[in-house]
Amino acid sequence: MASARLKELWRRSVADLSVKFAGGISSPNPFWLASGPPTNCGEQIMRAFDAGWGGAIWKTIGEPILNVSSRYSAVDWNGQRIMGLNNIELISDRPIATNLREISEVKKRYPRHAVIASLMVESRREAWHAITRQAEDAGADGLELNFGCPHGMSERGMGSAVGQVPDYACMVTEWVKEVARTPVIVKLTPNITDIRMAARAAKRGGADAVSAINTINSITGIDLDTLVPRPNVDGLSSHGGYCGPAVKPIALHMVQQIAADPESQLPISGIGGVAGWREAAEFILLGCGTVQVCTAAMHQGFRIVEDMADGLSNWMDQKGFRTIEDFRGASVPRVRDWKDLNLNYKIVAAIDPAKCIGCELCYVACWDGAHQCIHVERDGVPAHPPPALVEAAAQARITQSPVSKPDQAAVPYGRTPLARIPQVDEAECVGCNLCSLVCPVDGCIRMKRVDQGVPAETWVQRSSKVLPV
């Protein structure tokens, strides 16, 4: 059903979502399930393909491990579940032979979908050669080397223990490339000072692509009754890997760094906080050829891919993009060093009184958190008193609520008193955006451009006038 509906959508749309990644991996769309709990077995992956996913990275295959319970913990925010998810689960706990057999089955049934084998074995050339051959013989379309797992496996010299040492990562990549016939993707850990060093190492080792980011080392929180951090394993916890919506900005930053680095030029499969078509578009705009999703599927199930495909297609239609390649990387050159930004670009905040609801969050934000240029005083309008005066006035009189029908009073709901509508002192406004970010009403605070009457000038240009280099 779901798949039939998706096909219908794709027919209706002009956009072509199909991709060819890292020179050899074809996929009906750029939405892949990342290596993790949703790709633990063939049955899950086939259901995911039925739901519309274009590819899947098998949960990392290696010598079977033992897991603990519990394994996950989350950060909720403002009453919403799972702003971020943390896990201390290890790689696959199923025998290598079982995983390989299921890979074969899936590939037989879904020949047009991408099945990538994620691999992690001990750091011996023979071990990597063996697992590489086995995965490819099983029919995997490509390999992803797990150099990123930040917990458990790293203590045994695998996962991020490899990814955090560029030479080590380069060496293991070389071993795999010695025997691999399919594209090799190196999955990078973000738990490193400069992710470009790891990406360059992968390229030196001959990798065909990188995927980024793996999870970020984290402690999500502490149970304030027991004082045990989460997740609780018999009274103890451990550093886990953090993912989900909260990590997207960090992932985008790292992806852009790789995409813009001349020495890291490789196809990128973007990972980190992708939950819908908008995030997918963002990763692709920063250079990714595919995106990988895990947390969102764990939270809402495989069905989320329907709107990822539908939303991305609609957006591409509106923007006139026919293929993923039409916009891939388009935003990479739009990220520059600070020194290259135009110092003479000036915007100021403008509050629309017709939309203002009088919450005064912009006012307090500007005064306490920005540049003290939003005011509530107005000529000819009696100011509404600040809290201290309200309190004082309350103490100076007996307050009584009205007895007639104030619920049908003269001032209709939604008409904000003028005294509660703040104004911007444009001369003092530095155009920081804060008020427009805190304003709870769409379109109420607009940042408008002020023509400075001077040409663009960067910090480099300006400082070179003062101090010629």
Place this chain on the structure above:
Amino acid sequence: MALAESISIESRFQDLHPALSAQAAVVEANRCLNCFDAPCMTACPTHIDVPGFIKKIARDNLRGSALRILDANVLGLSCSRVCPVDVLCEGSCVMHGRGERPIAIGLLQRHAMQQFYASGAQVPWKPAVERTQRVACIGAGPASLACAAALRREGFAVTIFEKRSVAGGLNSHGVAEYKLQVSDSLREVEFIRSLGAVIQTGKSVGDDISLQQLEQEFDAIFLGIGLGESHALNLSGENVPRIIDAMRYIEAYKMRAPLPTGARVVVIGGGNTAIDAACAAKLLGAEEVTIAYRRGEEEMPAFAFEIQHAREQGVGFLFQAAPVALQSGAVEFQRMRLTDPDASGRRQSEPAPGTEFTVPCDAVIPAIGQSKLTGLLQQVANIKLNHGAVVIDSSSGRTSNPKYFAGGDCVSGGREVVDAVADGKRAAQGIVEALGG
């Protein structure tokens, strides 16, 4: 018709609005924008820090939330139940401007306060010093309770005298049970007792203890005596339907001794008490309940949401009709005409002769207001009254007799519980200043 004994008052008068679950409270609390100098805080007569207590709910600090409420309003639980929030805090919520329903401030306050009482209602305050001065509060209604609590926080010795056997005033005796249960009112009474206030029930000032004695024993006296008897209908007839005063009717069922009405009930009046009495009659088993009011619906003093609630309960309305006589098993009404709006914008009613008609009924419940309680007040030397209401200095709550302070319905003639709390608070400040606080 007799009340079926098998069905308890509790099951007949179930909560008008369900409480929020803990999780729903957090979701709702997160909707709050946390306005700066929030309009809801200004709209509340006791100036509760509404965004402050709501954000504490959002951040899982329920005790802090309740204490923040109690700081401003010691009857935070009952006010969360009986406040006309639509016209106060929630009516001023900026969410209206965004085209959304306002934050459920009343329900959130109830959530915090219920948690506070469920977890033992530990006394959060200790006065810095215990003073020797003594203050008497006459009447144990919201005004006196609020006054007593504020004075206890300042360390004064406070004794409340209540002529009824149950303290709490209208919160215990007069508020519809589906809005506020007696048990919740009494939890608040106990909380104020736990602050160190002495509450003597069954002690009528003027009968059991004289004003002179109070004046000798106490340094200041707060009058929170509320209103007196209900206005009577002053209609005559023979073999007439039972006549039950609305306040007595409500008090009786709240004290678990409901008065029988028969199957057909006519409530006379247009205020919130008429609504409460009519809904109670319906819930207690009367089959046909009609509210008769001499003006139109527009002119009814009852809040619009109360009128709506009565309709949902199946109460009928008879507008522009005034009772003129009682007959055997019926009330005779006369049609009323409405005049053009007067200077205040309100339309008055005048009788239309020759339009008499009868409405059969077994009981008539007049709810046409309460008289001022002047008996006790006339014993107070030099106290100034205005149409029976105590005249006070609005900044201190002080009466024309410097030893006496006053607040609540005996001053206002009948307002909301939250107004009485505000009155009591202010009067306590006046007393503190007068006694050299």
